[in-house]
Amino acid sequence: MTEQTPTLHTLKVSCSNCSLRELCLPVGLNREEMAQLDAVIRQSRRLKRGEYLFRSGEGFRSLYAVRTGYFKTCVSSQDGREQVTGFHMSGELMGLDGISASQHGCDAIALEDSEVCELPFNRMETLGRDIPSLQHHFFRLMSREIVRDQSVMLLLGNMKAEERLAAFLLNLSQRLSARGFAAYDFILRMSREEIGSFLGLKLETVSRTLSKFQQQGWLKVDHKHIQMLQPEELKALVAGCAQANSLR
Amino acid sequence: MTEQTPTLHTLKVSCSNCSLRELCLPVGLNREEMAQLDAVIRQSRRLKRGEYLFRSGEGFRSLYAVRTGYFKTCVSSQDGREQVTGFHMSGELMGLDGISASQHGCDAIALEDSEVCELPFNRMETLGRDIPSLQHHFFRLMSREIVRDQSVMLLLGNMKAEERLAAFLLNLSQRLSARGFAAYDFILRMSREEIGSFLGLKLETVSRTLSKFQQQGWLKVDHKHIQMLQPEELKALVAGCAQANSLR
DNA sequence: GCCACGCTTTGATACGTGTCAAGCAAGCCT
DNA sequence: AGGCTTGCTTGACACGTATCAAAGCGTGGC
Structure with a gap:
């Protein structure tokens, strides 16, 4: 036990x-x-x-x-x-x-x-x-x-768009690295619309938020290819509002 | 099976x-x-x-x-x-x-x-x-x-405040009647804030939405005492957006 | 009984996200 | 290659809900 x-x-x-x-x-x-x-x-x-x-x-x-x-x-x-x-x-x-x-x-x-x-x-x-x-x-x-x-x-009840997306990306990152893949450089397998549906957001909001993260230098976004340049910043964003990273 | x-x-x-x-x-x-x-x-x-x-x-x-x-x-x-x-x-x-x-x-x-x-x-x-x-x-x-x-x-990802609250009330109603209580006349055991927290809304929104339902004659709200006067209207509101009434 | 506190209601305003629309890039088909 | 489709980005604007604030109502304690 x-x-x-x-x-x-x-x-x-x-x-x-x-x-x-x-x-x-x-x-x-x-x-x-x-x-x-x-x-x-x-x-x-x-x-x-x-x-x-x-x-x-x-x-x-x-x-x-x-x-x-x-x-x-x-x-x-x-x-x-x-x-x-x-x-x-x-x-x-x-x-x-x-x-x-x-x-x-x-x-x-x-x-x-x-x-x-x-x-x-x-x-x-x-x-x-x-x-x-x-x-x-x-x-x-x-x-x-x-x-x-x-x-x-x-997540759906309390978090803002940025927090949701950050939590989502970090969760993906963690699960990928647990499988031996790179934690901070990966390909999204789902569309913006599907991400939005999961996170309770519209696809435009997902897109805009990704762009915002990129502008701040936290991510590099090339279509479905995501590179996390400053994962600490994303973690700081969700620190506090996430209980654990058990999304999936 | x-x-x-x-x-x-x-x-x-x-x-x-x-x-x-x-x-x-x-x-x-x-x-x-x-x-x-x-x-x-x-x-x-x-x-x-x-x-x-x-x-x-x-x-x-x-x-x-x-x-x-x-x-x-x-x-x-x-x-x-x-x-x-x-x-x-x-x-x-x-x-x-x-x-x-x-x-x-x-x-x-x-x-x-x-x-x-x-x-x-x-x-x-x-x-x-x-x-x-x-x-x-x-x-x-x-x-x-x-x-x-x-x-x-x-509910949290797709529904609007009115739909959430209607779904919530109908779910309560159903569970109460399954226990032998009146389906359309009951006492809320939780505060507006707790309802809001469950539904991903602020307490003011819960309060306002209850008032709106009352104005339309669908409910009678007396503090925690709820009477559903036109449950069909509430059902119509959630029909379509709910898959089943399995909230709790 | 009265007062104080918590909970609720209601209003005015602000903010975040949705909606609608246009344009762009990549991939696919013929 | 051209033209089409699909998915993505970006902008302008609208709408819904949050936020802040004040007042009302009940309830419980003294």
Whole structure:
């Protein structure tokens, strides 16, 4: 109970069959348990950019873990307003919201050609009863998602445009560097509109705010290519108003 | 997997020892399983208005289910901005966000004299392995929380003040009537400021919007006493922009 | 009972972000 | 290559909500 929060992802992404146990299930299983888990995890599925992994309302059977690529998840209202609820990169799990009603509660869309592992939930649940640490890990993952959602609420409820964008960029930076990529030089995989939707802003505001950061010398923005020149300044901006960097 | 989403609460709140199995765990357990569960659930704890049930950062050991009374949960940033993440009434569970880091991620504060049941999480987890339907129920509850958080994001990211407040009132109305209270005539347990914090608005805006609803004849507002005179109008306002009424 | 305090309402004004519109750059198709 | 589409930037302006301020109303304490 006192261990560190689990690293959801390691740097070694490209294994053989399905490297998922390394990615999102670092639970300390023994050899036999590993085998059981492998038997349950389905071969990975490939998606092209723009393809739906699942849609809101579809029957829920499986969770999906990103192996490679990039996803967004979003809920939309009847009149077409769309709210991006998260961006998901390698090692991250999608579909947890589907358990409650046995149907998916959001859309998951690939932002680039991607690959996911399918985790049939029934079987994972059964397996969790045999492997306590696996069960515990799943509870932790779901709880983690709740914590993340709470910090998004804090962001949407309290922060100004500049603070939101700074928090967003810093969060991206942190997650990328945790995966072995450069922390301060990266490519955005999503459009300004999608960023805006996530942050509760219009795309013009996102664009203007990026420009402002650039003018101040904090960033270099070349379309989707972002270089953080003075990350400390961005951190100073969100220091105070963020509880943690658990956005995603 | 195809059953209805569980009613988290029944109308019979005042039982003997701990009526929690009726409230938040309607899982279809047999007599022996019930006994096991009863053995794990701790005696209820009473709190006075304003008292903290737990605080962000405290060690996490238990989930808490509201037996009677009313709570708010909130996260706060270092510089003191507070975001109310939810209001909780009888039968609802608090503390799920604490599992991930083994410490509570928010504060839980009684809005009136209240009573909760303590559910030691370790023991519940163990019990879940013996009672599959209990385990499944917990996954559902957590997933449900994630779904709720997503609709709050939609609200905070996309909706205007009037829509937010209408959605909030309708959600309250629905939850109260599910507990056997009048749907269209109730007392707010929280201040304007707390409503505002939850909805991402300032208290003045909440007040003004309530006044506006009253002027239009949709509500009668007498301090904390709300009567919904034309709920259809409120519904019309949120129709389209809400995906479901799963705020809380 | 009265006073003091907290909560709420209401008004005037300011500010931030949305909206609308135009122009630009990059990528894609024929 | 030309012309089209798509996404991005930038400007002018409008609108919604925040901010500041003052006054009203209830409630609880003495």
